[in-house]
Amino acid sequence: MDPDxxxxxxPETAKVEIAPxxxxxxxRLSEAKPGDRGVIVDVRAERHAGDHGVDVGELQRxxxxxxxVEGARIEVMFEGAIWRxxxxxxxxxxxxxxxxxxxxxxxxLLDAR
Amino acid sequence: MSDAALPMARIALVGNPxxxxxxxxxxxxxxxxxxxxxxxxxxxxxxxxxxxxxxxTISVLDLPGTxxxxxxxxxxxxxxxxxxxxxxGEDPPDVLVCVADATxxxxxLRLILELKAVGRPMVLALNMYDIAQRQGLRIDLEGLSRDxxxxxxxxxxxxxxxxxxxxxxxxxxxxxxxxxxxxTWREPDAGQIRxxxxxxxxxxxxxxxxxxxxxxxxxxxxxxxxxPVAGLLILLTLLFVMFQAVFTWSKAVGDLMSDGxxxxxxxxxxHLPAGLLTSFLTDGVISGVGSVLVFLPQILVLFFFIxxxxxxxYMARAAFLMDRIMGGAGLHGRAFIPLLSSFAxxxxxxxxxRVIDNKRDRLTTIMVAPLMTCSARIPVYTLIIxxxxxxxxxxxxxxxxxxxxxxxxxxxxLSALGVSFITRRVFWRGAVExxxxxxxxxxxxxxxxxARSLFLRGKIFLTRAGTIIFPIMILVWFLSxxxxxxxxxxxPAINYSLxxxxxxxxxxxxxxxxxxxxxxxxxxxxxxxxxVAVAALGTVYAIGAADAAPGxxxxxxxxxxxxxxxxxxxxxxxxAPQCASxxxxxxxxxxSWFWPGVMLVYMTSLAYLAAFIVYQVARASGLG
Ligand SMILES: Nc1nc2c(ncn2[C@@H]2O[C@H](COP(=O)(O)OP(=O)(O)O)[C@@H](O)[C@H]2O)c(=O)[nH]1
Numbered sequence: 001m002d003p004d005x006x007x008x009x010x011p012e013t014a015k016v017e018i019a020p021x022x023x024x025x026x027x028r029l030s031e032a033k034p035g036d037r038g039v040i041v042d043v044r045a046e047r048h049a050g051d052h053g054v055d056v057g058e059l060q061r062x063x064x065x066x067x068x069v070e071g072a073r074i075e076v077m078f079e080g081a082i083w084r085x086x087x088x089x090x091x092x093x094x095x096x097x098x099x100x101x102x103x104x105x106x107x108x109l110l111d112a113r
Numbered sequence: 114m115s116d117a118a119l120p121m122a123r124i125a126l127v128g129n130p131x132x133x134x135x136x137x138x139x140x141x142x143x144x145x146x147x148x149x150x151x152x153x154x155x156x157x158x159x160x161x162x163x164x165x166x167x168x169x170t171i172s173v174l175d176l177p178g179t180x181x182x183x184x185x186x187x188x189x190x191x192x193x194x195x196x197x198x199x200x201x202g203e204d205p206p207d208v209l210v211c212v213a214d215a216t217x218x219x220x221x222l223r224l225i226l227e228l229k230a231v232g233r234p235m236v237l238a239l240n241m242y243d244i245a246q247r248q249g250l251r252i253d254l255e256g257l258s259r260d261x262x263x264x265x266x267x268x269x270x271x272x273x274x275x276x277x278x279x280x281x282x283x284x285x286x287x288x289x290x291x292x293x294x295x296x297t298w299r300e301p302d303a304g305q306i307r308x309x310x311x312x313x314x315x316x317x318x319x320x321x322x323x324x325x326x327x328x329x330x331x332x333x334x335x336x337x338x339x340x341p342v343a344g345l346l347i348l349l350t351l352l353f354v355m356f357q358a359v360f361t362w363s364k365a366v367g368d369l370m371s372d373g374x375x376x377x378x379x380x381x382x383x384h385l386p387a388g389l390l391t392s393f394l395t396d397g398v399i400s401g402v403g404s405v406l407v408f409l410p411q412i413l414v415l416f417f418f419i420x421x422x423x424x425x426x427y428m429a430r431a432a433f434l435m436d437r438i439m440g441g442a443g444l445h446g447r448a449f450i451p452l453l454s455s456f457a458x459x460x461x462x463x464x465x466x467r468v469i470d471n472k473r474d475r476l477t478t479i480m481v482a483p484l485m486t487c488s489a490r491i492p493v494y495t496l497i498i499x500x501x502x503x504x505x506x507x508x509x510x511x512x513x514x515x516x517x518x519x520x521x522x523x524x525x526x527l528s529a530l531g532v533s534f535i536t537r538r539v540f541w542r543g544a545v546e547x548x549x550x551x552x553x554x555x556x557x558x559x560x561x562x563x564a565r566s567l568f569l570r571g572k573i574f575l576t577r578a579g580t581i582i583f584p585i586m587i588l589v590w591f592l593s594x595x596x597x598x599x600x601x602x603x604x605p606a607i608n609y610s611l612x613x614x615x616x617x618x619x620x621x622x623x624x625x626x627x628x629x630x631x632x633x634x635x636x637x638x639x640x641x642x643x644x645v646a647v648a649a650l651g652t653v654y655a656i657g658a659a660d661a662a663p664g665x666x667x668x669x670x671x672x673x674x675x676x677x678x679x680x681x682x683x684x685x686x687x688x689a690p691q692c693a694s695x696x697x698x699x700x701x702x703x704x705s706w707f708w709p710g711v712m713l714v715y716m717t718s719l720a721y722l723a724a725f726i727v728y729q730v731a732r733a734s735g736l737g
Contacts, residue, residue: 045303057303059547064306065181066549067220071314077332081341082437086446088339088552093327094217095335095552097433099440102547 029074029089029106037075038110040091043068047104060105066098067091068106119169122287123204125195127228128212129221130178131426131553133240136270136562137212138175141280148573152202156191156467157573165284174206180220182227183300186470196231197296208286209235210279215245215252215267216328216554218321222313225261227301232294234286235263238279242267244556249325257320271559331426331554338430348434352453355418359457359488363410370410374403389594397590402583408458409571411488415457416570417563419450424558424566429550436548442530443537445469446548448478452529455485459695461574463702471546477536479702480712481529483695484688486522489643493686494521496647500667501679517683524687528719585693589641593649607652612637626685626724627678627732636691643691677731684727688720 026041045060054062068074068091077095078088086099128134138146142161151158159175176195177188184190191200198205211228213221228235237258239245245252258265264282268275301309338344378395385391422428428450436446444452447469455462462482469475498514505513592615598606607613616634623633631653639646647666654669670679690696696709703709731737 043303054547060303061183061301061306062185062547062549064303064310065183065220065223066551067310069307069310077335078339079341080434080437081345082441086433086436086548088335088433092219094219095331097429097436097548097550097552099436099548101545102549 026107026109029068029076029087029103029108030100032076032087032108032110034076034079034087036108036110037073038108040068040070040072040074040106041109042070042107044105044107056105059102063102063106066096067094068096074106074108119167121170121172122208122284123172123174123206124208124210124283125174125176125206126210126212127176127192127196127224128178129180129214129217129224129551131551132178132212132214132217132221133270134175134178134212135566136559137238137240137268138173139562139565140268140270140273140276142173146569148569151191151200154187154191156188158191163280165280167284167288169284169287171280171283171287174203179224181224181301182231182298188467189470196228196233197298198233206233208283209233210238210283211235212238212240214241215239216241216248216250216324218317219313222261222316223306223309225263226309226312227298229262230296230298232296232298234293236279236282236286237261237263237265238275239265239267240270242275243269243272244328244554245324248327251322253320257316260316260320271562328554334555335430335552338427339433344430344434348431351422355415356456358418359411359414363414366410367407370407371403374399374406392594393590396594397587402579406575408488409575411457412461412574413567413571415454416461417567419454420563420566420570421558424556424563426553426555429552432550433552439530440545440548442534443541443545444478444481444530444533445471445474445546446550448474451478451482452485455482455487458487458489459483459485459692460698461570463695463698464573466702473541474546476703476708477533477541479699479708480536480715481533483690483692483712483716484525484529484532486525486687487643487692489692490521490686492644492647494518494683496650496667496670497679497683497686500670501674501676521683521687528688532715532719585697586641589638589645589693593638593652605653607634607638607649625728626721627675627681627728628685628724629673629678631673632678632682639691640693642694643686646686646691675732676736677728680731680736681724681728684723685720688716688723690716690720 029040032038043060043063045056047056047059072092073090075090076087077090080086084100086097087103088095088097089103090096126134126138138159138161141163145163146159146161149158149160150156156177161173161175163171163173165171174195176192179189179192181189182193182196184193194200195203195206196209209228209231211221211225213225225235225237239252239254254265254267264286266275266279266282268279270276338347378399381394381399382391385394419428422431432446432449435449439446439448448466450468451462451465453462454465459482462485463479466475466478466482469478498517502514502517507513507516589612591611593607593610593612595610598604598609613634616637617630620628620630620633628636631650634653635646635649638649638652650670651666654666654673674682690713696713699709699712700706
């Protein structure tokens with residue numbers, strides 16, 4: 001049986017890491033761990049299509065509306081007990097809870113630890 | 114100004130969720146509030162009135178909270194259309210009042226920029242100003258007002274501070290007859306949202322200085338409440354306490370009320386001549402009204418906890434903690450509160466699904482809500498358990514009846530998760546809505562606001578449920594009373610009625626699950642509400658309410674039913690759609706008879722299947 005039905009719906013091709021041009025070392029927010037801090041460098045609209053209730057452009061707009069914009073400071077605070085999902089992040093001065101699969105298009109340049 | 118009545122003016126409250134909009138609405142309108150639905154949609158419409166010192170009456174519309182005018186849920190569509198004056202059946206607002214949490218301005222500034230484009234006169238209510246001051250947050254009010262181009266009033270909704278100022282500002286704008294600019298709002302694309310954020314950031318930087326004593330409380334509390342292990346344990350403990358409260362405190366009150374209604378019924382039967390009128394009053398009206406009212410204490414206690422936790426800011430955390438567990442079954446994290454409410458009664462639970470944006474997520478939640486063990490099942494479970502489950506200790510500390518009760522609850526929860534999982538996998542493959550949710554700063558709940566919200570919930574339940582339950586009770590009374598028993602009849606009168614005939618007619622179909630005709634006849638009135646089955650069984654076995662010594666009915670059932678039949682009846686009640694009011698509410702919430710139909714079919718099939726398996730297995734193991 002698949003251990004994580006929701007995550008497994010994401011086709012492998014969508015998981016290929018292509019860091020935003022010009023920003024070396026950025027990672028997807030969906031892969032960050034609690035304690036990670038950094039700056040959002042890119043919010044894209046390019047995730048896997050098909051398995052989502054909304055299209056990628058709509059997800060991007062929602063992320064932007066919740067304050068996930070380039071330049072915002074971000075810190076991952078907590079993660080859920082099951083499959084480390086969802087995550088609670090601090091975006092500038094507010095807290096947002098979101099699923100990792102919805103955080104894939106947010107690219108973060110992490111501070112050196 | 115002359116005394117000639119000034120024309121009534123309209124304002125609308127808009128703002129982000131958790132900005133204190135409800136508290137401000139309460140502070141503005143006090144008890145002069147009305148709750149209804151918007152025409153044609155199941156979005157709650159809250160309206161109240163203010164009498165301004167100028168003598169003008171201002172009607173206040175409290176719009177659902179939103180982060181943007183790009184409406185995504187039915188709630189947000191109402192907000193957008195009302196703001197633009199395009200909502201069918203609503204007069205456009207003369208002035209918009211944007212409510213903002215002064216300590217959390219970033220997102221609302223972007224909303225304000227959108228609202229400005231709509232072109233209506235606007236006032237910004239900078240709420241939670243007490244918290245801002247406590248944190249040493251410095252806001253340049255004049256600069257901010259200049260930058261966003263509208264007057265600002267600082268308010269503390271919970272202390273009623275700034276309310277007079279706000280009314281004066283609004284009244285002034287109305288009196289000045291400020292002209293409306295053209296509506297230039299267009300749905301923003303990603304680039305425009307970014308630009309708006311940049312603009313909001315610039316305004317923030319220019320006018321707001323970071324707090325000297327930022328809120329560290331929320332972070333500290335979260336490190337416990339959102340802890341992957343401790344957080345879940347605390348959530349479970351809270352739920353346990355909640356149920357304890359619902360079923361012990363409120364049960365006492367509920368029982369008292371049932372006794373009261375039974376007493377009233379007995380009084381009427383004693384003082385009026387036996388006949389149709391008496392039967393209508395006691396069995397129709399009083400037990401109809403009673404069956405609605407006895408749930409009120411439980412619903413109020415449950416809502417008390419929900420409102421308290423909501424105002425504290427915990428409910429968003431509960432949804433966060435439960436999201437993956439619910440998500441595994443294809444439910445949205447937000448479905449948590451509706452399903453929780455369904456433990457008291459599916460009706461407020463189904464009404465609470467309105468917080469779920471996505472239509473499919475909402476429908477799934479509505480469809481499984483009646484599987485949660487509502488309190489109306491408890492009398493039935495209690496009766497059957499006391500009749501058929503021996504009071505034996507299990508593993509030393511537990512006892513068998515308690516364990517069976519627990520099993521019945523677990524069966525309800527597991528089947529709800531299972532049904533939604535299958536719905537997701539089979540019917541609505543793939544589509545998984547995003548889950549993005551603000552986790553607001555913790556706040557001390559305000560007793561007055563909690564009381565007012567609680568009162569409102571109670572009123573909504575009574576009016577909406579009452580208008581559905583009551584007519585159904587009357588209908589069921591009619592079915593069970595007509596035609597009356599012929600002269601010289603020996604069997605209970607219900608046996609000759611329409612309900613009796615229907616019961617006899619369907620009995621063969623229910624034979625394979627071990628139901629005799631008395632049971633199928635009792636199921637007909639039991640369709641009005643689950644707990645009515647207990648009284649109905651009393652009626653068909655001719656145990657009058659008068660000599661209903663506790664245990665008399667249980668003893669009768671023990672005598673007439675096999676253990677297999679008793680267990681089968683329990684299994685039936687876990688799934689069976691024995692509640693007509695639920696269908697009424699589902700019809701109302703989905704605006705079609707299709708979904709109640711689907712619900713009827715799937716729940717009945719599940720019930721039959723479960724009862725069949727239980728009955729056959731029990732018989733095979735010698736309990737027949
Ligand atoms: N300290 C303080 N608390 C407030 C104020 N306004 C609202 N609250 C509290 O903030 C919480 C959320 O308020 P509510 O009106 O439910 O927010 P809504 O989601 O915008 O309707 C509640 O606990 C309120 O009691 C305020 O001005 N000062």
